[in-house]
Amino acid sequence: MQIQDAVASRHSIRAFLPTPVDPEAIRKVLTLAARAPSGGNLQPWHIDVVTGDALAGLRAQMRRNLMEGREPEPTEYDIYPPHLRSPWRDRRFQVGEAMYARLGIPREDKAARRRWFANNFDFFGAPMALFCSVDRSMGPPQWSDLGMYLQTVMLLLRGEGLDSCAQECWAIYPVTIGKAIELPPERMLFCGMAIGHRNREHPVNGLVSDRAPVEEWLRFRGA
Numbered sequence: 620m621q622i623q624d625a626v627a628s629r630h631s632i633r634a635f636l637p638t639p640v641d642p643e644a645i646r647k648v649l650t651l652a653a654r655a656p657s658g659g660n661l662q663p664w665h666i667d668v669v670t671g672d673a674l675a676g677l678r679a680q681m682r683r684n685l686m687e688g689r690e691p692e693p694t695e696y697d698i699y700p701p702h703l704r705s706p707w708r709d710r711r712f713q714v715g716e717a718m719y720a721r722l723g724i725p726r727e728d729k730a731a732r733r734r735w736f737a738n739n740f741d742f743f744g745a746p747m748a749l750f751c752s753v754d755r756s757m758g759p760p761q762w763s764d765l766g767m768y769l770q771t772v773m774l775l776l777r778g779e780g781l782d783s784c785a786q787e788c789w790a791i792y793p794v795t796i797g798k799a800i801e802l803p804p805e806r807m808l809f810c811g812m813a814i815g816h817r818n819r820e821h822p823v824n825g826l827v828s829d830r831a832p833v834e835e836w837l838r839f840r841g842a
């Protein structure tokens with residue numbers, strides 16, 4: 620696959636087929652993705668892959684938590700800035716509305732929106748998942764390195780015919796996930812990622828999120 624095709628065909632997939640994913644393919648992707656650059660070559664990423672029984676167990680536990688109406692746990696980092704302003708606030712709102720429009724769930728139907736959101740905690744039906752964590756001593760530059768690693772993973776997954784959805788929603792269950800993957804106390808959970816084959820029939824996967832016009836964020840000097 621050409622790099623351009625991998626970039627263009629990567630979308631966040633929110634409905635997966637149950638088709639299994641070969642653990643060896645994932646090992647290959649995760650290993651090659653470590654060629655991603657990182658400041659000072661720190662390679663600050665830590666990855667836990669969860670599949671098979673472990674994934675089934677976590678799914679069941681999340682289902683129980685949600686059914687019992689368990690409150691989310693305190694987050695360990697701000698998923699968004701506390702006072703998200705325009706244009707970022709608008710972009711967030713817009714992608715959410717575009718997704719719910721595809722699902723036919725109106726704004727007023729908060730219960731249906733909550734039910735849909737809960738699919739996150741089923742990894743959208745994916746047969747494989749990973750969690751990314753980082754040593755608590757690391758700062759913003761190293762967190763950006765995590766992003767480089769994760770995007771490299773998502774592009775290489777396309778090369779294997781696989782799809783993904785990065786999932787920061789797991790940051791609202793840091794204790795549950797910390798226990799499930801036996802995260803050492805010095806490490807902080809950043810996000811999860813659902814991995815599998817996209818369900819082409821599902822309307823949510825037809826969402827192609829907008830991008831701001833380049834004039835909003837790009838400047839050339841001297842060209």
Ligand SMILES: Cc1cc2nc3c(=O)[nH]c(=O)nc-3n(C[C@H](O)[C@H](O)[C@H](O)COP(=O)(O)O)c2cc1C
Pocket residue numbers: 629630631632633714739784785786787788789810826827828
């Ligand atoms: C770090 C990160 C965390 C994300 N967390 C979630 C999530 O919890 N649930 C979800 O449905 N999408 C999540 N997304 C997907 C974004 O909403 C998506 O990337 C964005 O809307 C752009 O759409 P695209 O990925 O299809 O291009 C996350 C993306 C990133 C990069």
